[in-house]
Amino acid sequence: MSKKIKIGMISLTSCEGCRIAILKLGKRILDLSDKIDFSECSYLEDTPWPDNFDIVFIEGTPITKRELGVLKEARRRSKKLIALGNCAALGGVQEIKNYHNKEEVLRKTYKYYNSIENPEIKGIKEFVDVDFTIPGCPINSEEFLEVVTKILNGEDPKILQVPVCKDCPRAGSERCFLNQNKICFGPWTLGGCGSPCPGNALPCLACRGFREGVNVDMMEKTLEKFATKEEIENRLEVFGLLDEYKKLKNKK
Amino acid sequence: MKINIDQVAKIEGHLGFMGHILEGDVAKARVEVHEGARLIEGILVGRRYDDAPLITSRICGVCPIVHNICSLKSMEDALGVEVSEGVKILRKILLMSQMLQSHSLHLFFLVLPDYFKEDETIKLTKEMEKETEQALRIRAFSDKVAEVIGGRAIHLTNTKIGGFGRFPDRKELQELQEESRELLLEAVTLAEVFKDLSYPDFSRKTEFISITNSEEYDFYEGKINASDEEPIDVNMFLPRIKEMESPFDVVKRGQYKGDSYMVGSLARINNNKNDLKGEAKKLAEAFFKEDISYNTFHNIYAQMIEVIYCIESIDNLIEKFIKGGYLEEDIIAKDDFTPKEDCWGVGAVEAPRGTLFHIYNVGSDGNIKKGDVISPTAQFLQNLENDLKVFLPDLKNMDKEERERKIKMMVRAYDPCISCATH
Structure with missing residues (x-):
């Protein structure tokens, strides 16, 4: 039997709707568990990260310093890193503040605004190399399955450039x-x-x-x-x- | 004795725990949120009123439907928009699909492994193949309901201020009815598993708050119910709760009259179980024999009862919708509701984790001047911490692994959603 592919599903600040969208695949995703080892997915496991991943999927944007560290460490440990969804790819709705006075946006939201981290929001490609992007808010679960299946078969995933x-x-x-x-x-x-x-x-x-x-x-x-x-x-x-x-x- | 859990897995979002058991039965406990602040309320300011339901839906991917619908209700309150009975029925069905989506994920995939002492959910799904399939069928059904009426399973695309964009297909609705009847039998069998779980023995008196609708067990509308007075309207109730802020905390923790309180399935069952019907009523009567359960672990079984209730009610509500003979004009929303003057609105719905409030101020130009979202998890986070303080001394003679498992079990019983709490 060939070795299982080690996958990490890592979530930075976001609604986490992209990993929930994957649940829509139902039994089809569980069936993949013969080929895939979900080495890190906080929804499924209560275990520490392995030393190396084959693929990590990153959802969300880094907002806290801690998250930026998680993102960089995930990149360091993984052969492939895939941006999952609109937040990771393009910044998500939280990026709206970039286009306005983000300090004022913060002051409108919190009383103790000085103690809340408020960086400019960026897609993850601004921080680490990204090998592939699965787009959307949320992602299309069928597209996710296609991409994973292609990678498992040793092929390059692709998304057709249609409107x-x-x-x-x-x-x-x-x-x-x-x-x-x-x-x-x-x-x-x-x-x-x-x-x-x-x-x-x-x-x-x-x-x-x-x-x-x-x-x-x-x-x-x-x-x-x-x-x-x-x-x-x-x-x-x-x-x-x-x-x-x-x-x-x-x-x- | 100090206890430190860096991250509690199998919940929505990122939460850590720090505890300290002192002499006797005194303990300190602190839940710490490790989530970035997206400043959702701040970014709404200056945007057109109809961006609110779209953007606030993105607060949470586990419960996007309730944010979307609560936002619609609150905006309609502000803009003076009335919706038809048909629109209300469809929204009620959507809220029920949301309960099923969220509860089925939480109960089966996040909670159950605890009770079988299994760290890896995937292993459990193989050991409990039949139950896994039942849980996945409930989830698939709820996604389908959301798609048929709301346009998509996560982040709805067919809901609008004033109604809907597209009239739901009658044949698809009838198919959902048929499916719900088959599913009900399976869900009742699945409930057996949750009835017999060995819930830890725990009790601490607290306040339970929920919407109460005098006509039915409802998630969409009604008055706000607390134990110390008659149910009151949402706008009357809101001044009674405070969002407590403290430095470095991204969550504004809720207080009711100066103390912590509980919202969610257990609060709803405690307050409204007499309004349940059918199979759900039978199950509730058999399990919840006391007037009020103060065991927060029972929130799990309360969710299971709501799963049964929602599957039955979706069938009944679709029947009501079809019999109502609603026309396009009753359901399809207009495009423009720009107000003539500055206006305020409030809205509340029951979300899977408890009462959710959205509050908006819209200017006469149609742009949002202020937005406030009070999420269930932000409301109960302090109550969870207070429960943990009482629970910790019970755990002091256990080994480390078992003690940490019990702490995580209590956290998960609340089903916290940290993305919602922070937003």
């Missing part, structure tokens, strides 16, 4: 949010989520990040027909996309 509109029931119709002059980032966002937001009540806020090679000037041009620059930037703040967007704009 969210590909699965959107509104696409091409008058129900399309863009046709109703509402900001929706569907055409420029990495699909694969099954379009649950515009498929229901909400425009896409690009929680999975932009598609590779996306033309943000075209996006701006399309949206500025009915929305102001401030309105567009406000929507990009929600899932930590505004800094990525500005970087892409400056590249041109």
Whole structure:
């Protein structure tokens, strides 16, 4: 029998919804336990970390110094490190404060604000090398299973560069949010989520990040027909996309 | 004797424990939160009112539905929006799916290994194959309910201020009903396992607070119930609790009239068990023979009873929704509710871990001026610490491993959610 793959599921500050999303796989994830050893997952184990991991999945963003240490130690001990979900990849909703006066945001929240850690929020790639990203808020559990299965088979995982509109029931119709002059980032966002937001009540806020090679000037041009620059930037703040967007704009 | 647990695993988020058993039966205990502050309330300020349900949902991935719905209710209170009976029924079903999602995870995967002295949950799932499948089926069913009505299992996409974006599919609703009937029988068998667990003997008098609805055992609406007065409206109740802040603590710990208190399944069962129906009522009557249980470990069985109750009630509520013959216009929400003037709103729902409050102030431009989220775990964290102080002297003659296990068992019985507590 071949050796089991040692996996770590490590959670930094976040809602922990991405690891909960994995539970949606039900028995299929438990069946993998013949091939996988969950060497560290605080939901399953009450045991210390092993010396080495094959893969660690990191969810959340580091906020406390302790967490930054955990992230760096996880990188040191693991062959592969995978960012799990929007917070780890792009900063998550907690990044909103970066775009405002974060000290004031803190003072509005806590009385003893001087004793609360309040760093700028960044995706984990700003602190450690990231080998792969599973996007979304939360992640798509099927995509997670695909990625893990590929890695177990010795293949490179990949996420198809298609837009969210590909699965959107509104696409091409008058129900399309863009046709109703509402900001929706569907055409420029990495699909694969099954379009649950515009498929229901909400425009896409690009929680999975932009598609590779996306033309943000075209996006701006399309949206500025009915929305102001401030309105567009406000929507990009929600899932930590505004800094990525500005970087892409400056590249041109 | 000093006890130090760096991190208590198998709970949501990061929590450590420090204890000290002194002479006689005196002990010190401190639970310490190791979670970063995301400043969710601060980041809401200046954002449009309809960002609140979306952003506050992200407070917690274990109970996102309750934050979303509590936020909607509180915003609707602020903006003067009334929702139809049909919308209420659908939201009630969503809250029940949330109870099932959270309780099934907590009971089976986080709690049960303690009682079988098993550190690794995966091993237990292999030893208890039938029960594992039952627990996973409950979880899968609850995810499906959330998807059919709320658009997605985690972080809903179909709920809006004023109602819903898409009318739920009638055929899918009926399928859920059928599934719930099959599942009920299995859940009742699973309850046997939890009935017979050897819960540690513990008792400490405390205050139990929950929503009480005079018509039914409900998680969506009602008055707030404490033992020392008649149930009162949410806005009347809120001044009675304080969020206690101290330096270096990212959690604002709740106090009711100057003392700690308990919220959650045990509080609800203690306050409302006469409103239960069907199988859940039978199980509650057989187990909770006293008027009030002061054994916090019983929170576990109280959750199991709620699992049964929710599976039965989802069936009944779907029936009620279908019979109600609601039209698109009763369910589908409008887009704009920008207020004419500065306004305040409060909302409360029962979350898996207890009463959750959201409070908002919205300006006449439609932007949030102030937001406050009072989560169940923030409310009961001090009560947990007080319980641990009383519990510790009982543990002094045990070996280290057993003592630490018992401490963790008490922490887990509360089912704390540290992401919620901090947010």
